[in-house]
Amino acid sequence: MSLIVTHPFTLVVTVAKIFGLLSAKTPSKTNWRLFLYSLVLVVLYVAILVLRFLGNQEKTEQSLSKVVTYLHVLCYVAVFSANICSNWFNSKSFIRGLIRLEFFDYQIKPAVEIDYNNMKKRFYASFGVFWVIFFVVATVDFVGEIVLAKLDLITWISFYFPFFYNSFGLFIIYSTLFLVSERFSCLEAILIKILREESLLDLKQFTLLFLELNEICNSMVANFSLQIATTFLMVFVIVTTNLYLMLKMHLNTIQFVLNVNFFLVHFGQIVLIIFVFYSVNKKIREIVSLSPRIFSVNGKTKTSLKEQIECYFLMKENRAHLSVLGMFHLDPSVLLSMGASIVSYLIILIQFTDNMPNLSKPRHDGGTGSMRSSVNR
Numbered sequence: 241m242s243l244i245v246t247h248p249f250t251l252v253v254t255v256a257k258i259f260g261l262l263s264a265k266t267p268s269k270t271n272w273r274l275f276l277y278s279l280v281l282v283v284l285y286v287a288i289l290v291l292r293f294l295g296n297q298e299k300t301e302q303s304l305s306k307v308v309t310y311l312h313v314l315c316y317v318a319v320f321s322a323n324i325c326s327n328w329f330n331s332k333s334f335i336r337g338l339i340r341l342e343f344f345d346y347q348i349k350p351a352v353e354i355d356y357n358n359m360k361k362r363f364y365a366s367f368g369v370f371w372v373i374f375f376v377v378a379t380v381d382f383v384g385e386i387v388l389a390k391l392d393l394i395t396w397i398s399f400y401f402p403f404f405y406n407s408f409g410l411f412i413i414y415s416t417l418f419l420v421s422e423r424f425s426c427l428e429a430i431l432i433k434i435l436r437e438e439s440l441l442d443l444k445q446f447t448l449l450f451l452e453l454n455e456i457c458n459s460m461v462a463n464f465s466l467q468i469a470t471t472f473l474m475v476f477v478i479v480t481t482n483l484y485l486m487l488k489m490h491l492n493t494i495q496f497v498l499n500v501n502f503f504l505v506h507f508g509q510i511v512l513i514i515f516v517f518y519s520v521n522k523k524i525r526e527i528v529s530l531s532p533r534i535f536s537v538n539g540k541t542k543t544s545l546k547e548q549i550e551c552y553f554l555m556k557e558n559r560a561h562l563s564v565l566g567m568f569h570l571d572p573s574v575l576l577s578m579g580a581s582i583v584s585y586l587i588i589l590i591q592f593t594d595n596m597p598n599l600s601k602p603r604h605d606g607g608t609g610s611m612r613s614s615v616n617r
Contacts, residue, residue, distance in 0.1 A: 249338045249341065249342060249419070251360065251363050251364075251415075252338070252363075252412060252415050252416055252419070253335075253338065255367070255408070255411070255412060255415075256334075256412050257274060259405065259408040259409075259412075260274070260277050260278045260281045260327065260405070261278075261323065261326075261327055261405075261408065261409050261412055262274060262327060262331050262334065262335075263275040263277075263278055263327050263328060263331045264331035264332040264334065264335045265335075266332075266335060267332050267333075267335050267336035267339065268332065269332075270331075270332070275328070278324060278327050278328070281324075281405070282324055284401075285320060285401055285402065288394065288397055288398050288401055289313070289317070289398055291394050292392075292394050292395050292397075292398040308481050308485070311477055311481065312399070312477070312478060312481070313398070315470075315473065315474035315477050315478060316398075316399060316402040316403065316474065317402070318470045318473065318474065319402055319406045319467075319470045319471055319474050320401075320402035320405055320406065321470075322466045322467045322469075322470040322471075323405055323406055323409045323467055325466060326409075326463065326464070326466055326467050330463040333459060333462075333463050334416075334460070334463050336459075337416075337456055337459050337460050337463070338416075340452070340456050341419065341420070341423065341456060344423060344449070344452060344453060344456065345423075347449060348423075348426055348427070348430065348441075348449060350440050350441070351430045351433065351439050351440050351441045352426045352429050352430050352433075354422075354426060359419065359422060362418075363415060366411075366414070366415070366418075367411070367415075370407075370408075370411050373505075373508075374404070374407060377501060377505045378400065378404075380497070380498070380501050381396075381400075381498065381501060381502065382396070384494060384497070384498040384501075385498070388494065406467070406471060406474075406509075407509065409467055410467070410471065410509055410512065410513060413464045413467065413468070413513065413516070414512055414513065414516045416460055416464075417457075417460065417461075417516045417517065417519075417520055418516055418519070420453070420456065420457050420460060420520055421516070421519045421520045421523055423453055424453065424520065424523035424524060424527065425523055427446070427449060427450055427453060427527055428523060428526055428527050428530070430446055430449075431446060431527060431530050431531075432530070434446055434534075435530070435533050435534070435536070443534055443547065443548065443551050444547060444551060446551075447550075447551040447554050447555060450527065450554075450555055450558075451554060451555075451558055454524070454558055454559060454560040457520065457560040457562070458560050458561060458562075461560070461561075461562055461563070461564070465564045465565045466565070468513060468564050468570070469564050469565050469567075471509060471510065471513070472510055472564075472578075474506070475506045475507065475509060475510050475578075476578060476581070476582065478502075478506050479503060479506060479507060479582060480582050480585050480586065480589075482499060482502060482503050483503070483582065483586055484586055484589050484590070485499075486499050487586070487590065488590075510574075510575075510578075511575070513570060514570050514571065514572060514574055514575065517562055517569075517570035517571065518570070518571055518572060520560070520562065521560075521562055521569075521571065524559050524560060527555070528555055528556055528559060531551075531552050531555045531556060532552065534548050534551065534552060535548055535552070
C-alpha cells in the first residue's frame with residue numbers, strides 16, 4: 241500500500257477498508273486483519289438471518305407474501321455474497337489496478353497537469369452527499385417501519401445490513417471509475433495538444449498510454465462485474481414486486497411515501513452506476529472521434545504515416561469493453577430495457593392474480609402497508 245501515495249487513491253482504499261470491502265495489503269499479499277474483519281461481517285449477517293427467520297417461523301403469511309419475502313432475502317443474500325466474494329478474490333487485483341493508475345499518472349505528468357486537490361474535494365463532496373442521502377432514506381424507513389408499522393427490528397436489520405454494505409460497495413465502484421474517467425479526460429487533453437503540436441509526448445507514446453488505461457479500465461470493470469450484476473438483479477426483483485404490491489394494495493399517504501422511498505433508493509443505485517459507466521465510455525468515444533485528425537499533422541511531426549495508421553487502428557480497435565460479465569454494456573438504454581421488462585412482468589402478474597381477490601384486499605393490521613411490513617408481519 242505504500243506505493244499508493246496520491247490523495248484520490250488513498251481515500252478510496254481507506255473507505256473500502258472501513259466498510260470491509262478490501263482485504264488485500266499489496267497485489268500479492270492479503271491483510272489478514274481486514275480478511276478477519278470481513279469474515280466477522282459474514283458471521284454477523286448469518287446470525288441476523290438466523291434470528292430473523294427463527295423469530296418469524298411461527299407467523300402465518302399468505303403464499304404470495306412468502307414468495308416475495310424469500311425473493312427479497314435471496315436477492316440481498318446474493319448481493320452481500322457478491323461483495324464478499326469480490327473482496328476476497330479481487331482485492332489484490334483492485335490494488336494492482338490502483339498502482340497501475342498511480343504509475344500512469346507519473347507517465348502523463350510531463351504532458352498534462354493533474355488536479356489532485358480538485359479530485360479530493362469532489363471525493364469528499366460525493367461521499368458527504370452519499371451519507372446524507374443514505375441517512376435520510378434510512379431514517380424515513382426506520383420511522384415508518386419500526387415506529388409506525390411495529391416491524392421487528394431484526395427483520396429491518398436483515399434488509400438494511402446487506403443494503404448498507406452494498407451501497408458503499410457501489411460508492412467504491414463509482415469513485416474508482418470516476419478516477420478512471422478523469423484520466424481519460426487527461427488523455428483527451430494530451431491528444432488535443434499533440435494535434436496542435438504543443439505536447440511533450442509523441443503520438444506513439446500517447447497510443448501506448450491510451451492502451452494502458454483501457455487495460456486498467458477493463459480490469460477494474462472485471463473486478464466489479466459480479467457486484468454490478470447482482471445489484472441489477474436485486475433492483476429488478478425489488479422494483480417489480482414493490483410496484484406490484486403498490487398496485488394491488490390501497491395505500492394512504494404514509495404508506496405511499498415509504499414505498500416510493502424504498503423504490504427510489506434502489507433505482508438510484510443503478511442510475512449512479514450507469515452514469516459513471518456512461519461517463520467513462522463518453523470520454524473514450526471522444527478520444528476515438530479525435531483520432532482521425534492525426535492524419536492532418538502528417539509531415540509536421542516525427543511520426544511517419546505508417547505509425548499514424550498503426551496508432552489510429554490501435555486506438556480504434558482496443559477500446560475498453562465496459563461489459564458486465566461479458567453479457568451486457570451499461571448505458572442509458574439499459575434503463576429502457578429494464579423498464580420494459582418490469583412493465584411486462586407487472587402486466588403478467590396482475591393479469592394472473594385478478595381472479596384472486598384476497599390478494600388485492602388491504603391488510604387492516606395497523607401497519608403502514610409498506611412492502612416489508614406487508615410481507616414480513
